[in-house]
Amino acid sequence: MKAQDSDRIYRIYHLHFISTNNPYTMNRFVALFAAPLLSFHFISTNNPYTMNTRFIAADTLQKLMVLVGLALYYINY
Numbered sequence: 444m445k446a447q448d449s450d451r452i453y454r455i456y457h458l459h460f461i462s463t464n465n466p467y468t469m470n471r472f473v474a475l476f477a478a479p480l481l482s483f484h485f486i487s488t489n490n491p492y493t494m495n496t497r498f499i500a501a502d503t504l505q506k507l508m509v510l511v512g513l514a515l516y517y518i519n520y
Contacts, residue, residue, distance in 0.1 A: 491499070
């Protein structure tokens with residue numbers, strides 16, 4: 444989501460602490476506060492022993508594909 448869209452959403456909810464002329468502020472807020480907080484909440488409440496094994500396999504496969512893609516990119520460039 445672009446910072447401009449995020450800023451529009453905040454104006455919809457009447458939180459006028461970020462101006463539309465300053466998307467840097469929104470990006471900084473997301474990078475320093477929102478993303479780490481939501482990541483911590485997800486990680487702390489997740490129980491990997493109750494997860495579906497197909498989901499874990501798909502997640503592992505996806506990460507391996509990204510790793511192979513990055514390795515191929517690194518080798519070619």
